[in-house]
Amino acid sequence: MRILLRVRPGASRTAVGGRYDGPSGPALVVAVAARAVEGQATKAVLTAVAAEFGVRRSAVTLVRGATSRDKLVEVEGDEMKLRERLERLWA
Secondary structure, three states: OEEEEEEEOOOOOOEEEEEEEEOOEEEEEEEOOOOOOOOHHHHHHHHHHHHHHOOOHHHEEEEEOOOOOEEEEEEOOOHHHHHHHHHHHHO
16 A cells, blocks of 8 residues: 655654645655654654554555655555554544
8 A cells, every 4th residue: 555654854753643635645744753864764754654554664665755755655564454544543
């Protein structure tokens, strides 16, 4: 399942949840403590998304947006469970 993300690097703590209605459609907000330097924030985002969706880190792949706050990721797993989890996180 592909999920749009809106990243907030440099946050006080890592958190996944909330909805951002951007130009590409609704995105899941991911705040990470890592700074946006040398891909540190992107790595932290992928790890946080994997933990929140209960999948291995290797099951989360960055599709686009390596240097952008807006990212598209692919999460492998049971699509029904992933979609239910996404709906809860958007709330």
